[in-house]
Amino acid sequence: MRLRRLGGRLLVVLLLATVTATSACATPAPPGPPPAPRSGLDLTGFDRTARAQDDLYQFTNGTWLRDTQIPPDMSEYGSFSMLSQRSEADQRTLIEQAGGQAEGDSPAPADGNPRKITDLYASFMDAARLDQLKAAPLMPYFATVDQLHTPADLVRHLGAIQRFDGSNPIGLSVRHDANDATRYITEVSQSGLSLPDRDYYLSSDPKQAGVRAQYRGYIAKMFTLAGLPDPDGSASRILDLEIRLAQAQWNRVRSRDAVATYNKFNVAEATRATGLDWANYLAWAGISQPNMVIAQPTYFSTLGGLLNSVPLETWKQYLRWHLIEDHAPYLSSDFVNTRFDFVGKVLGGRQQNKERWRRAVTAVNNAMGDALGQMYVQKYFAPEAKQRADGLVRNILAAYRSSIDMLDWMSAPSKAAAKDKLAKLSVKIGYPSKWKDFTSLRVTRDDLIGNMDRAAQLEHQRAVDKLGKPVDRDEWFMNPQTVNAYYNPSMNEIVFPAAILQPPFFDAAADDAVNYGAIGAVIGHEISHGFDDQGRRYDGDGNLRDWMAPKDAEAFTAKTKALVAQYNGYSPLPGMHVNGALTLGENIADLAGLTVAHRAYQASLAGHPAAELDGFSGDQRFFLGYSQLWRSRERDETMRSSLFNDPHSPGVFRTDGVVINVDAFYQAFNVQPGNKLYRDPKDRIHIW
Structure with a gap:
């Protein structure tokens, strides 16, 4: 999961003892009453003219949304970006x-x-x-491109530039083998486009056509700055080539299918299937492993033809362009x-x-x-933060186990398999147990x-160097200073970097209700990725194996189709809608994560009523804390791009689109028929 954007150093609860002494013989003053607990809610951002029953997101964030301007150097601004800035x-x-x-x-x-x-x-x-x-630093790279004379040279070059992560039509990675999570394997996937998504190249929408025209001008200007010949002609040929690549690429919904993108070949088979000399390519990338996974085989069959049919000089112009684009920030x-x-x-x-x-x-x-x-x-990063987060994770895992027991659509064998996967879940909090070695850099x-x-x-x-070695289960794929979190299906692990364990996600000095609604829901979200439409296809050991009984899988799919339809109906920009299929995994995780986090919060109360704070009950603060988490403003251009390629729904729908399916929300705010967030009980979507 890529969460989205925040700032602030972690607050740690300290035991303070205050002794007042006016003279050597003074008697210590009796201790005063403990300070009133702080809710952790930003009440100044609330819009009291709105009603939580009609629009929870507006009620919690309306004044903030009205008064906050997106900084001129940012595309969006909200909880994640504020913490990231800090x-x-x-x-x-x-x-x-x-x-x-x-x-x-x-x-x-x-x-x-x-x-x-x-x-x-x-x-x-x-x-x-x-x-x-x-442009002097680019000249040695251009000279290397100049030495390409044949299609075979081109394939070798594409392999060689993988060594410094050079952009090209082939994305190369070393990953866990989805059919044997104890091993690493080489995977190749479609790549090579500069615009945010294939639809930017293919859409007939006038806005996208306008972006393509500006992109052509951008390439030409960069060629001029680099002193390269025929900038306008080169720009047109590069754009035409990228359009042909886009036409061959799978869309993002198909590319997130864990089964469809696992296509294992030995190198000779891969060459016969795609017409691309993989042995040559891999050798120049420094890889000699006999097997590989091709994520989108039909794309590579087309690419194999293009490498031979498109004039070599056009490919060289394309490579020069991506060298400029890759290095332009430097x-x-x-x-x-x-x-x-x-x-x-x-x-x-x-x-x-x-x-x-x-x-x-x-x-x-x-x-x-x-x-x-x-x-x-x-x-x-204070050790106390790690300890508190560990406790939250334990409580939410316990709530998840009880939630599985309560499912009315899942059979006993599937429940046992789900709980087995949950029991094998690995939790990483704060920072890795070992650090990377940069001695040779x-x-x-x-x-x-x-x-x-x-x-x-x-x-x-x-x-x-991982190839042929045992899987390193201590490895992290995100830095500790990153404001984000993720679930890795091949490792069956959830990972929470240190930087996200800060307000407003997690505030050790604040009320439990808000913490459970914020970081608790994030923890539940990441756990739920192990049980979303793609994560559920992996077992507890990280292997691509469907452990769910066929009838249970049918029931699960019916529920997810309803969620797809719900999100397809949201339109954050005129003429554009959320892609319910693309965002399905994140929407499942949002719904399940919030549901389970609320159960964990209720369990933490041990049957005792929560105190009222800031005029809200404990359950109300839980949902307000969750809504506050997704506070964000986004520019239209960024929103448009996100609707094409981001698997996350916009913040308002990560709030209101979730709570309408959570029964506890109705009880917390007495949501009744006629309220805008009311949904008939039979229509509410409950998955995990």
Whole structure:
């Protein structure tokens, strides 16, 4: 799961003892009453003219939505982005302290990760040097492309540039074998487009046609800046080639099908099936494993033909373009500004680029995120947060087990298999148990592009080195300083980085109701990904095996179809709707996660009534805390892109679209027929 965006350092509950002494013989004052508990709700953001029974999202967030402007350098702004901004500021402090840039700080040692991080950051911040270099850092890459003379050369080159994560029509990764989660395997998937989704190339909508025209102009301008010949003709040929690639690609709904995208071949079979010389390609990528998975075989059959039928010079122009596009953030300001004018403004609706230091922090995260994360948790992650989160996870897992027992659509054998998978779930909180080794990475202050490419090469080699070795179950796929969380079906694990365990997701000084409604629902969400329409296809050991009885699977599918239909009806922009099939996994996880988190909250009360705080009951605060979590404003351009390619629904529907199916919400706010969020009990969708 990619959650979406937030800021703030974790609050830790401290036991304070205050002793008042006016003289040596003074008697200690008797202890006063304990401070009243704090709800954790941002009441200033509420819209009291709205009714929770009609629009919970507006009631909780309406004043905030009215009064908050999206910062000019952002495409959206809300809980996730606010916390992400704070995390970025904390990371900047760490980097500058390590570099001795703050008064009284000692510089980092001559070697080691802190020194490499500060040198990498400095290489990005040296805008004057980059402006002097112009396109010079790209020339060695262009020279390599110039040496391609045959289709076989082209295939070898596509393999070679995987070593530094160069964009091309083939996406390469090393993953767990879905049929044997104890092993790694090479997987290739469709890739090679610069626009956000294939539909940007194929749609007849005038807005998308306009984006394509601006994209063509963007390519031409970048070719001019790079000093390459025939910029207009090259741009047209590149766009035409990307349209042909888009026509061959699977849509996002089909590409999220775990079964349809698992197609295992040996290398010789893969070559016969697609017409692409995989042995040649893989050898140049540094891989010699005999087997591979092809996620979208029909795409690669088309690609195999295009590599031979499209003029080689067109492919070389395409490769030069993607070299420019990949490296533009690390070049002179004319490249950076031109890229922002299209990617930032046209596609994202932003008015100005992010501050340079924020972009530098992003670059450090891309290259050495794990090393920066080690510094981050030492300063900003309290052990108490991990302990409290562990307790929440245990409570929600217990609620999940009882929820499985209560299912009226699932048979006993399937329930036993579901509980077996739940029992095998691994939980990772805060940070990894071991850190990545960056000893071999060379970083210098005068070679930004070299730094980034060498870091990418190191990660590529790290991935390739996994092949033939036992699966590393301690590995993390997200940095501790990232405001997000995920479920990994091949590892059957949920992972919560340190940075998300902060307000408003988790506030150790606040009321349990709001914490269960916020981070509790997030925890429940991630657990539920193991039981969504794709996650349920994996067993407790991470293997692609359908453990659900056929009749149970039919009942499950009927419920998910109803959820697809519900979300298909939401229209956040005129003429555009949420794609219920694309967002199905996240919508299932939202619904199940909130339902189970509420049961866990109720269990935590042990039969005692929750106190009223801020005028709301405990159950009401639970749902208000959940709604507050999805507070966000998004530019139309970003929303349009999200509706094409984001598996998450917009925040308003992650709130109101969920609670209309949760019986406890009706009870908490006395939702009655005639209220806008009322749904007849027989029409409410209950899955887990």
